Amino acid sequence: MAVHRSEYRVLFGDTDGMGIVYNANYLRIFEMARTEWSRSLLRKPKDMVDNDMYLVVVNAHINYHSPARYDDLLAMECWIPKAKVKRASFHFAYRVTHKDSGQIVATGYTVHALTTKEGKLKRMPKDLHGQVACLAIDEIPDVPSE
Amino acid sequence: MAVHRSEYRVLFGDTDGMGIVYNANYLRIFEMARTEWSRSLLRKPKDMVDNDMYLVVVNAHINYHSPARYDDLLAMECWIPKAKVKRASFHFAYRVTHKDSGQIVATGYTVHALTTKEGKLKRMPKDLHGQVACLAIDEIPDVPSE
Amino acid sequence: MAVHRSEYRVLFGDTDGMGIVYNANYLRIFEMARTEWSRSLLRKPKDMVDNDMYLVVVNAHINYHSPARYDDLLAMECWIPKAKVKRASFHFAYRVTHKDSGQIVATGYTVHALTTKEGKLKRMPKDLHGQVACLAIDEIPDVPSE
Amino acid sequence: MAVHRSEYRVLFGDTDGMGIVYNANYLRIFEMARTEWSRSLLRKPKDMVDNDMYLVVVNAHINYHSPARYDDLLAMECWIPKAKVKRASFHFAYRVTHKDSGQIVATGYTVHALTTKEGKLKRMPKDLHGQVACLAIDEIPDVPSE
Secondary structure, rough: OOOOOEEEOOOOOHEEEEEEEEOHHHHHHHHHHHHHHHHHHOHHHHHHOOOOOOOEEEEEEEEEEOOOOOEEEEEEEOOOEHOOOOOEEEEEEEEEEEEEEOOOOEEEEEEEEOOOOOOOOOOOOOHHHHHHHHHHHHOOOOOOOO | OOOOEEEEEOOOOHOOOOEEEEEHHHHHHHHHHHHHHHHHHHHHHHHHHHOOOOEEEEEEEEEEEEEOOOOOOEEEEEEEHHHHHHOEEEEEEEEEEEEEOOOEEEEEEEEEEEEEOOOOOOOEEEEEHHHHHHHOOOOOOOOOOO | OOOOEEEEOOOOOEEEEOOEOOHHHHHHHHHHHHHHHHHHHOOOOOHHHHHHHEEEEEEEEEEEEEOOOOOOOEEEEEEEHHHHHHOOOOEEEEEEEEEOOEEEEEEEEEEEEEEOOOEEEOOOOOHHHHHHHOEEEOOHHHHHHH | OOOEEEEEEHOOOOOOOOOOEOOOOHHHHHHHHHHHHHHHOEEEEEEEHHHOOOEEEEEEEEEEEOOOOOOOOEEEEOOHHHHHHOOOOOEEEEEEOOOOOOOEOOOOOOOOEEEEEOOEEOOOOOOOOOOOOOHHHHOOOOOOOO
16 A cells, blocks of 8 residues: 655754644655655655656645654654545645554645746646556545545 | 734745745744734733743644745734634634735644643633634635635 | 844744754854845845855854743844955854843854855855955954854 | 764755755754764663753854755764763764765764753763763764864
C-alpha cells in the first residue's frame, strides 16, 4: 500500500516555550514526509527540480491532536488520497504519531499544483499524473478529510 | 473595527529555493499578526502567559494566493470572526497582502483553545470570553471560512 | 554615527523548551539588523539582489549573554567595524539588548563577501566598497572582536 | 574514536532564495549532530532534561565552506575537542560534508555550560564531567579551532 513511513526525532529547536513542537514546524515535518514518499515511490525530489517541476503548496491544513516534546521519536505517514487526484492538483495527507505509543500527534493535508521554478502553473505530464493516480489510495482511517 | 493591521518585512531567511516565502513561515507571520492584535485590543501577550493562559492552536489553515519575495513589505490583518466564537474556542482569521499593491498573498485561520502551560484545557474566564466576543466581527470579504 | 538601531519583538515561535530564544534564531535577528542597516545607510536590499549582488555569510559568531523571552522587545544595533573592511570582505557586528533595561542579550559578527546568485565570488564594485569603507566605524565598546 | 557520524537530508524549507541552506539552519544541524553524539556516547538527551540538566550554548561559531542544496545528503560529524574541556564548560566541534563527495560544507563549534531549565549555572556532576573528558579527543584535521 502506497503509504510511506519515515521517522523524525524532535529537536530542541523545534519546541517552543510550552516545551512542545511549535505549530509551524509541522509543515516542515509534512515536507519531510512527502519528500520521502516521493523518493521512495515516485521520483527523486532532486530530479523533479532539475526538470523544473515544483509541486508547490496551494493550501495547507493541520490538526494538532497531542503535543510532541523534545527528543520524542515521531512516525510520519504520508499518502495521496484517491478522491483528491484532479487533473491539475492533488493532495498529500499526513499522519504523525508517537512512534512508541502510536498516539496521534498531528494530521493534515496539503494541496499541490505543478509549477516551474518561476511559479508558472504547468500542465502535469501524463506519465507523472498517471503515476500519482496509480499510487493514490482510499482514505485510511482516522485521517482528516477536507 | 477590530481588525488589527501590522507590517512585516520578508527576510532572506524566510524564502526558500523558489525565492518565495516558505509555506511554513506563514504560521509565524500569523502568530505575529494575532500577537499584535492581542497587544493592541485585548491583553499584553506577556500578561497572558504570566497568568498561565496559553491560547494554543488546535488547527490551522492556510491558503497561498500569490508569492512574497525577499524584502517585500507585507501588510497583515487579523481579526476574530463572530460566527466562530464558541464557549471553549474561537478563531483568528488572517489576510496577508502586499502593502503597496494590496495583492493578496495568503489568507487563513487558526482555531484556539485556552490551556495552562502544561497544556491542560482551561475554562475561558468570563471576562476574557466576553471581551473576545465583543471584539469579534462579521466576516470581512475575501477571506476564507471553514 | 553609522550604527543602525531597530527593534524586534520575540515571537513564541522563536523560543525553545527553556522558554528562551533558540540559539539559531539570533542569526535571523542579525540578518534583520543588517538588512535594516543596509536599507537605511547603503542600498535597498532588493536593489542589491536585483543587480545580482549577494552579500553571503562566510562565517558567523554569536555570544549569548543573557536570555530573551516571549514578547520581549529587543533593540538591535548593527555596524561595520572599520578594522575589518578588506578588499574582498567585511564584517557586520551586532549587539542585541533588552530595549527597556539595556541588558545585553547577544553580540556577534558575520563576515561577508560579495557573490552572484549562483555563489560566484564577485569583485566588490569600487563605489560599493567606498561606501562601505566610509560607513565603517571604530569598534564601539562592549562588543566582540575576532 | 568518539566522533559521532549521522546524516541529514536537506529540506526545501532549509534553503533560501539562493537555493542553498540558509546560514542560521546550520545551528539546527549542529544541534542534531550533538544530540545524536550524546544519545550514542553519553546519555539520552531526554534523560538530561528530565534531570534538569541543560547544556546551553554560550557561544557559537560557524564557517561556511561550500553550499548545500535541496535534497543533498549531508554527513555530520561531531566530537568534543580535548583541549577545550574545562571545569565548567566544554566545546562541541562539528564538520558537515557532502555524504557522497566528502566536500566540506560547514565546520564550527559551540561552547556549552550546564544549567537548570531556569538557566541557572550548575556545577557539572563529577561523573558527567569525567565521561565528557574521557570521550574528548585530540583535534581531528581540517577543523576549526578557536
